Every structure is written in C-alpha cells, then in structure tokens.
Amino acid sequence: MSVSKTNVKTGAAGRADGAFTFEGLGITAVLLVIIVVFSFVNPRFFAIENFLNILTQAAPFIIMAVGMTFVITAAGIDLSVGSILALSSVIGFDFMTSGGHPVIGVAIIIVVAVALGVLNGVLVAYLVIPPFIATLATMVSLRGLALLHSAGTMHYGLPEAVAFLGQGKVLGLPMPVLIALLAALFGYWLLNFTKFGVYCRALGGNKEALRLTGVSVKRIEVLVYGFMGLMVGLGGLVMIARIDSTQATIGTASEIHVIAAVIIGGTSLFGGKGTIYGSVAGAILLAMVANALVIGGADFFWQLVVTGIIVLFAVLIGNLREGRVSMAKLPLFGRTKS
Amino acid sequence: MEAKELLKLANLNKWYDGLHALQDVSLTIGEGEVVALVGDNGAGKSTLVKIISGAQGSDEGEIYLKGKPVTVSSPKDASNLGIAALHQSLGLVGSLNVFENIFLGREETRSIGPIKVLDKKKMRERAIELLGELAIDVPRLGVPVLSMSGGQRQCVAISRLLLDQVNLILMDEPMAALGVAEGQKVLDLIERLKEKGVSVLIISHNLEHVFSIADRIAVLKNGRMVGTVSPKNSSRSDVVRMITTGEGAGPEGAAQ
Numbered sequence: 001m002s003v004s005k006t007n008v009k010t011g012a013a014g015r016a017d018g019a020f021t022f023e024g025l026g027i028t029a030v031l032l033v034i035i036v037v038f039s040f041v042n043p044r045f046f047a048i049e050n051f052l053n054i055l056t057q058a059a060p061f062i063i064m065a066v067g068m069t070f071v072i073t074a075a076g077i078d079l080s081v082g083s084i085l086a087l088s089s090v091i092g093f094d095f096m097t098s099g100g101h102p103v104i105g106v107a108i109i110i111v112v113a114v115a116l117g118v119l120n121g122v123l124v125a126y127l128v129i130p131p132f133i134a135t136l137a138t139m140v141s142l143r144g145l146a147l148l149h150s151a152g153t154m155h156y157g158l159p160e161a162v163a164f165l166g167q168g169k170v171l172g173l174p175m176p177v178l179i180a181l182l183a184a185l186f187g188y189w190l191l192n193f194t195k196f197g198v199y200c201r202a203l204g205g206n207k208e209a210l211r212l213t214g215v216s217v218k219r220i221e222v223l224v225y226g227f228m229g230l231m232v233g234l235g236g237l238v239m240i241a242r243i244d245s246t247q248a249t250i251g252t253a254s255e256i257h258v259i260a261a262v263i264i265g266g267t268s269l270f271g272g273k274g275t276i277y278g279s280v281a282g283a284i285l286l287a288m289v290a291n292a293l294v295i296g297g298a299d300f301f302w303q304l305v306v307t308g309i310i311v312l313f314a315v316l317i318g319n320l321r322e323g324r325v326s327m328a329k330l331p332l333f334g335r336t337k338s
Numbered sequence: 339m340e341a342k343e344l345l346k347l348a349n350l351n352k353w354y355d356g357l358h359a360l361q362d363v364s365l366t367i368g369e370g371e372v373v374a375l376v377g378d379n380g381a382g383k384s385t386l387v388k389i390i391s392g393a394q395g396s397d398e399g400e401i402y403l404k405g406k407p408v409t410v411s412s413p414k415d416a417s418n419l420g421i422a423a424l425h426q427s428l429g430l431v432g433s434l435n436v437f438e439n440i441f442l443g444r445e446e447t448r449s450i451g452p453i454k455v456l457d458k459k460k461m462r463e464r465a466i467e468l469l470g471e472l473a474i475d476v477p478r479l480g481v482p483v484l485s486m487s488g489g490q491r492q493c494v495a496i497s498r499l500l501l502d503q504v505n506l507i508l509m510d511e512p513m514a515a516l517g518v519a520e521g522q523k524v525l526d527l528i529e530r531l532k533e534k535g536v537s538v539l540i541i542s543h544n545l546e547h548v549f550s551i552a553d554r555i556a557v558l559k560n561g562r563m564v565g566t567v568s569p570k571n572s573s574r575s576d577v578v579r580m581i582t583t584g585e586g587a588g589p590e591g592a593a594q
C-alpha cells in the first residue's frame with residue numbers, strides 16, 4: 001500500500017549529514033571568539049600577515065590531523081606519527097642532500113611513511129595488538145631508528161624544488177597552506193562520499209556489524225593506518241621544506257598536537273563519527289593559541305601546558321555533548337542545583 | 339514435505355569452551371518453506387543462525403544447499419550462497435544513518451572517471467522503497483540510527499534483508515521490539531517472500547506468530563533438536579510441552 005510509503009520522510013532537501021553542521025558551527029564560534037579576544041589583548045595578533053603565518057605553522061598538523069581523523073573515527077589511535085615523521089624525513093632528506101634526485105627523495109619520504117603506517121595497521125589488525133600499545137611501541141622503536149640514523153646530525157640544504165613546497169607561494173597563498181587545504185578537501189571527500197569513509201565510521205561504531213556484512217575489517221584497518229602514514233609523509237614533507245632542515249628529534253610530541261586537533265574538532269574518541277572540518281579548525285585553534293603565547297612573550301614550554309589543558313577540556317565538552325557526563329554530576333558545578 | 343529441499347543441516351555440533359551449545363542438530367528447509375525455530379532462552383537458536391550465516395564456524399557437521407555440500411566460513415560465503423540473516427543483535431552501526439546501515443557492505447556507487455563515489459541519491463530512494471514494505475515511521479533517513487526507537491531500528495535491520503535477491507532468509511527474533519501493526523507487517527512480508535519462493539527460518543518466542551506463519555516448527559532444547567511438527571497437526575500446548583520437557587511429539591517429531 002502507498003500509505004506506508006508516505007510514512008517515510010526524507011528530511012530537509014536531501015541533506016544526509018545534517019548533524020555535522022552543528023558541530024562545525026561550535027568550533028567555528030570558538031575560533032572567532034579567540035580571534036576577537038586575542039586581537040583585543042594584543043593588536044599585533046590581528047594582521048593578515050600573522051594569520052597566514054599561523055596557517056603556515058598549522059599546515060603540517062592540519063595534514064596529519066586529516067589522517068588522524070580517520071584513525072580515531074575508526075576507534076583507533078596513532079601515537080607514532082612524530083616518530084614516523086622523523087624517520088621518513090631523515091632518510092629522504094639524507095638521500096636528497098647527498099645528491100639524490102628530488103622527486104625520488106620526496107617519494108622515499110612518502111613511501112617510508114606509508115609503509116610504517118601499514119606496519120601499524122598490520123600490528124593492530126592481524127596481531128590484534130590494541131592500537132594504543134602497538135603505536136606506543138612503534139613510537140619508541142621508530143624514534144630509536146631515526147636516532148640511529150642521524151643522532152646529533154642536523155640535515156639542511158634541500159633542493160630548491162622541494163624547499164618550494166614549504167616556502168613558495170602560489171597566488172599569494174603559502175604552499176603549506178595550499179597543500180593543507182587540498183589534503184583537507186580530499187579527506188572530507190574520502191570520509192563522507194566513499195565506501196572507505198563509511199567503513200571507517202562503521203569500524204569505529206560497530207566492528208562486529210561491519211564484519212557481519214562481509215567487509216574485510218582487517219583490510220580496512222590496515223588501510224586506515226596506511227592513510228595516516230601517507231598524511232604523516234605529506235605533513236612531514238611540508239614541515240621540513242618550510243624550515244629547510246630536519247633531525248632525528250623532529251616531530252617530538254607532535255602526536256599530542258595532532259590528536260588534540262582532532263578531539264577539539266569534535267571527532268568522538270569513542271569512534272564511529274568524525275569531522276574533517278572540525279579537525280582542521282582544531283589544528284588552527286592550537287596554532288593560534290601557540291602564536292598568541294609567542295607574541296605575548298610566554299616561554300615555549302607554556303605551549304605544552306596549555307595544549308594538554310585544551311585537550312582535557314575538549315574531551316570534557318565532547319562527553320557533555322554526548323551525554324556521557326552530566327553537568328549536574330560534575331564536581332564544583334554539581335552543587336548548584338539537583 | 340513435498341517441497342524441494344533447499345538447505346540441509348546434518349549433525350551440527352558447536353562447543354563454546356566446555357559448553358556443548360549444539361549437539362548433533364539436523365534440520366532441512368524446503369524451497370519456499372517457512373520454518374520456525376523455537377526453544378527456551380539459551381537453547382542454541384541464535385547459535386544455529388550464526389553458523390548458517392557464516393558469522394561463526396561450527397565444530398562438526400555438514401551443511402548442504404540444494405543437495406550439494408557447502409562451507410559457510412564467513413558472512414561473505416553466506417551471501418554468495420544467497421543466504422541473508424537478521425541477527426538478534428541487529429548488526430546496525432549506531433553512528434551511521436538509515437541508508438548507510440541498509441547498504442553497509444553493498445553500497446551503491448557511481449563512477450566519475452576511474453573514481454567511485456557513493457550514490458547517496460540512489461541509496462536514499464531505494465531505502466524509501468524497502469522501508470515502504472514495512473510499516474515503519476522513520477523520522478529522517480539522514481539521522482543516525484542510534485537516535486531511533488528500538489522498533490524503528492529493528493525495521494531498518496529487517497529491510498536490509500530485502501536488498502538482494504536471496505534464496506534463504508534467517509530472522510532471529512525479528513518481531514521482538516515491534517508493535518502489533520509493525521509485527522503484522524513483518525508476517526505479511528514473510529508471506530510475500532514465501533510466495534516468491536524464498537525460504538525463511540524464523541526464530542520467535544511468540545507462538546501466536548509462529549502458528550500463523552510457519553509451515554513447520556522445529557524445537558530446540560539445550561542444544562538438541564527435539565523434533566519438528568506441523569502447526570496443522572499440533573496444538574500450542576504440544577509445542578510448549580516439547581519446549582519445556584524436551585520430549586518429541588509423536589510421528590512428526592520422529593520424522594526429523
């Protein structure tokens with residue numbers, strides 16, 4: 001009967017991802033508030049030049065946050081991104097500065113990073129090692145390998161074509177910003193408009209349900225970490241090209257920045273859904289705070305302190321929004337009313 | 339019975355650690371036949387469905403499809419053999435929306451050059467069609483199923499069974515969360531499937547439903563097949579007695 005058909009309503013104008021807009025609005029509002037407040041406190045903050053500077057600083061983290069959005073959406077985590085960045089960049093950099101062809105050098109960085117990402121994926125999917133432990137182990141071991149390769153050595157002097165990726169401008173836009181923008185658009189498309197994106201969300205939301213549909217869950221898991229590796233390679237490339245140098249300790253603590261950007265953006269730590277827009281905004285937010293601290297003359301170490309606090313707040317806000325914690329039960333807040 | 343045999347289970351055994359969950363279970367299902375599987379909680383009904391659908395392996399025993407021995411070691415195997423299953427846990431992803439769930443693993447795509455993109459429009463239209471077969475009031479296709487009622491979710495899960503042409507549909511308590519009208523719609527749906535020649539194995543605790551829809555009723559108790567009876571020749575109290583005592587009921591009981 002046609003009666004039952006009329007029961008199915010299709011919602012507003014064919015928008016499938018309605019819930020997404022709201023979360024994007026939240027983080028955007030926070031960003032705007034920060035811009036206004038910082039600009040009042042220090043007018044030097046509010047300048048096009050400074051904003052481009054912030055975006056350039058944020059670019060490698062934006063790129064890596066795109067990858068991390070997939071990992072966390074799939075209910076995983078990758079603590080090894082900083083170490084993958086270091087190892088792939090010292091190997092590729094070394095190759096180029098000892099006369100290797102720049103294109104091959106860039107390819108080495110990308111391929112090494114992807115391979116290490118795949119390694120994480122295999123550990124998680126096939127050896128069933130929890131992501132936190134698997135990537136903690138590779139974080140330590142890969143950093144060790146980077147140090148074995150280049151301890152105490154500062155590599156510098158990239159071929160011009162490669163340095164352009166970090167220092168060049170196209171249409172007035174710094175290359176890092178342009179590359180980050182492309183990575184973000186690609187990630188948005190991948191997450192929302194492809195099978196891979198649906199499977200990542202399903203993997204994080206209900207792994208068993210995905211398995212029961214016949215999809216190879218392990219293959220998806222390996223691909224997720226492999227894609228993370230790809231984004232680390234790309235982000236690392238932008239980072240070393242911008243400063244035209246690398247060393248074995250590069251990217252230390254970058255995992256916390258990348259994970260923070262994703263969490264601040266609204267991607268659930270519990271898996272199942274993620275937002276690329278939020279992750280990009282989160283990375284920009286962190287870069288703004290860092291920039292403001294620098295302009296304000298604060299010690300670099302304050303950046304670490306503040307980043308940690310922001311992460312805790314972001315998770316708390318997420319828990320409140322998703323109802324895992326209620327305001328009434330929080331210490332301090334709880335006593336006001338029931 | 340007179341119908342041609344579609345599926346035959348021969349002496350299936352399943353152990354969970356020490357627990358002998360299925361003991362030499364045999365059962366046949368004819369083409370276009372509706373068989374109801376009943377039994378107390380923990381009897382092994384869901385375990386049987388998981389084995390036939392490839393969600394879990396069996397430890398011993400054979401499965402035959404149209405007389406040929408088959409191995410169903412993964413959900414993929416089952417779908418290749420034309421078997422679709424609704425599990426008791428529904429198998430939905432809470433954070434995905436209605437049509438993403440219905441099409442999970444079988445997405446419609448369109449090609450832009452060499453690149454494949456989800457065809458959301460097509461999936462949406464198809465989802466409306468499928469849900470139209472059930473009395474379901476879905477607020478919006480774009481909302482995550484997490485935010486839907488238990489019955490709505492169950493209907494979404496049932497509609498997944500209708501996506502592909504299949505030979506055998508397994509339903510583990512499809513009406514558990516449904517209201518009267520919705521439950522009746524599912525019974526109607528099973529009737530239509532049967533007319534199309536699809537075989538159905540349905541698990542239900544509701545004997546009224548079972549007697550109204552089933553061609554045969556199979557009773558499991560503590561992992562053993564007590565026997566199968568025809569609803570025409572048996573009463574509800576016969577079936578209840580089989581479920582509780584584990585004793586077969588006369589000649590039909592011995593037939594399996």
Ligand SMILES: Nc1ncnc2c1ncn2[C@@H]1O[C@H](COP(=O)(O)OP(=O)(O)OP(=O)(O)O)[C@@H](O)[C@H]1O
Pocket residue numbers: 354355357359377378379380381382383384385386426
């Ligand atoms: N994954 C598992 N691991 C260990 N034991 C299990 C598992 N699944 C089921 N069992 C056990 O096997 C037996 C049969 O379970 P099953 O789920 O098949 O029962 P059921 O007939 O479907 O019951 P219900 O009517 O409650 O759904 C039960 O004793 C149960 O505890």
Ligand SMILES: [Mg+2]
Pocket residue numbers: 383384385426510
């Ligand atoms: Mg069960």
